[in-house]
Amino acid sequence: MPPTPPFQRVHRESTASVITRQLREGIMYGTLAPGTQLTESGLAAEFGVSRGPLREAMQRLVQEGIVRSEPNRGLFVKELDEDEIRDLYTARAAVETAAGRLIIRDDDGSAVTALRQACAAMQSAAETGELAALSDADLHFHEVLVTASGSRRLQRMHQTLMVETRMCLTALQGTYRAPEDQVAEHRRIAEAIAAGDLNELLQAVESHMYEALDRLLSTTEPA
Amino acid sequence: MPPTPPFQRVHRESTASVITRQLREGIMYGTLAPGTQLTESGLAAEFGVSRGPLREAMQRLVQEGIVRSEPNRGLFVKELDEDEIRDLYTARAAVETAAGRLIIRDDDGSAVTALRQACAAMQSAAETGELAALSDADLHFHEVLVTASGSRRLQRMHQTLMVETRMCLTALQGTYRAPEDQVAEHRRIAEAIAAGDLNELLQAVESHMYEALDRLLSTTEPA
DNA sequence: CATTTGCGGATTGTCAACAATCCTGCAATG
DNA sequence: CATTGCAGGATTGTTGACAATCCGCAAATG
Incomplete structure (x- = not known):
């Protein structure tokens, strides 16, 4: 050959x-x-x-x-009611937490670098005030996180979940919050991984998802 | 009406x-x-x-x-090579760990009861020496675990993963090990959840998956 | 007037036939 | 002898037509 x-x-x-x-x-x-x-x-x-x-x-x-x-x-x-959205973010937390754990266990440093880059991209988008770019950078961070884990199955699962996530964001455009906080949450996840601190990672991901959920559901009809 | x-x-x-x-x-x-x-x-x-x-x-x-x-x-x-099997069990660990966390957070006691029942079923199968029944009870335990979490998305993911798991087990029939150990590992997971001990849960699931992996891959051609 | 009954339109479910693509083996060629 | 070109056979990809099912609406019925 x-x-x-x-x-x-x-x-x-x-x-x-x-x-x-x-x-x-x-x-x-x-x-x-x-x-x-x-x-x-x-x-x-x-x-x-x-x-x-x-x-x-x-x-x-x-x-x-x-x-x-x-x-x-x-x-x-498919329409996403409140319970579905909750479940969606639960599943995301599961997948992304697992991805973080894998990175902590296996990473040679490239994953952490990529995550920090993703954070930097969010930062610059936040500074220039471009919310669309910030949103994209946000999703990109999570994509990087799961991709860097190297697990194809986690990636597949996550892909589906991100489609639904984007559906939510699209449906509820205009749920703003302080861009700085948004960046900070992601940086916390990245740094938890960099430090190899598992418990911190768990909390960082969980609180990040909880924040997002809270933001989403507060704008939904409370009925 | x-x-x-x-x-x-x-x-x-x-x-x-x-x-x-x-x-x-x-x-x-x-x-x-x-x-x-x-x-x-x-x-x-x-x-x-x-x-x-x-x-x-x-x-x-x-x-x-x-x-x-x-x-x-x-x-x-689809054929499962070594890397695929590794990834499969990684994903399973992710999903089942997440399920356990949810149970710890939300359970009213019924989930723990169901898990202990599943362990008991394994125990009796182990005692009578029926390996097929033991294998079924094993898979059943994991099904109960994820079902009890109440997350539909985790259930869906897990269902697919269990199909692949069964494929592995079917392909490599005859990888026996001490039934008592097998039961013990599951009981450890159940009790970690019952105790609400997150770190213990993480370790229990991880080591369980690692054991299973080791058992599977040792019989595979080492090429 | 409320209930039931039958009809019309629209959509999905299923099928069998046709077209395009690809692998296999063999012969022709240099 | 290795390579190329070419049918032959088989399988997938696609299509249009037909059958089955379901909804909404209006007429019939008590």
């Missing part, structure tokens, strides 16, 4: 994958509001494909949990 | 769901060995359905991560 062929394998994305991704983004950023019915024939026409591939994409989204299927009725964008 | 109609709502399971479940079980218990190709036409004929529903079932399994899809080539039962 040729010694280290410098080409990367071509991989054409399947139609269903493309559709899945597009729909997912639409749901994430609110183009497809929660509760919206996703009619197969309509969407198939929009994407310019048959109903077959589209149905496959739907199956994936259903299995991901961001689309709800009512048999013989239709598919709907 | 009639006062409390004594009938429960009928809900027919979709064909894709039935097929998904059957295939999943087949994979779990080794009827479909890792690496096996799952040909659509063949399976469709076996199930007596068209390829449409079967493809949908496949999509679900792919998204669950227990079936691998090679475009234009086919679908294959």
Whole structure:
């Protein structure tokens, strides 16, 4: 065989994958509001494909949990009530805590560097006052955290959870808070990991999620 | 409306769901060995359905991560190499630890009772020497643990992980160890939760997973 | 007037056939 | 002898059409 062929394998994305991704983004950023019915024939026409591939994409989204299927009725964008949001952040705490533990156990220093960089990015976004950028940097931090753990399964789980998180943020735009605090919370997580302090990590993640939850649910209708 | 109609709502399971479940079980218990190709036409004929529903079932399994899809080539039962197994148990530790934490935080006592019952079931299976029953009771314990946490997302994640766990156990039948130790490890987890001792819980789960991993990987080809 | 009953429209569920793609083996070629 | 080109067979990818199911609404009924 040729010694280290410098080409990367071509991989054409399947139609269903493309559709899945597009729909997912639409749901994430609110183009497809929660509760919206996703009619197969309509969407198939929009994407310019048959109903077959589209149905496959739907199956994936259903299995991901961001689309709800009512048999013989239709598919709907899942709505997140208060309990669901609570559960979402519980699950996030679980995954991100585990990721932090793995980093503490295995890291050679690169993970901590990446986390501090992510914090710095948040910091500069906070200073310039760009809230959209700050929000992106926020999510990016958590992505870095879980990616750096090296666990594919944690990454997969987290990806799904982040889609739902983005759904929440999109639905409730305008829940501002002091950007400095926001940065500080993340820095606390990063430094807990850097210090290898497990208990501090647990508390940092938990309180971070609790803060976010509190912020989200206070704006929701209290009914 | 009639006062409390004594009938429960009928809900027919979709064909894709039935097929998904059957295939999943087949994979779990080794009827479909890792690496096996799952040909659509063949399976469709076996199930007596068209390829449409079967493809949908496949999509679900792919998204669950227990079936691998090679475009234009086919679908294959996913094989678990050493790193995958390590990652699997890492993820399990993450989920079950989180479940335990939730129980410590929220439980009214019923969860602890259920866990102790599960331990008792293991104990009696260990005493009578029925290894199959012991294995079932083992898995049942972990199911109870996560179910009692009350988090739907943790449950969903765990379900997938347990399918893969069962795959491992099926593939490597005959990795025996002292049943008493096996029971003891679970009891340690249950009692850590009962005592509300977080650090003990973390260590109990971690060492339990580490034991299981060690047992699994020692029998694998060391290549 | 309240309840039931049947119809119309729309959507999902299923199917069988067609097109595109890929692997296998063999023969042709240098 | 290694490589290339080319059918043959098989499998997946896609499509459009048909059947089954469900909802909403209006007419019929007591």
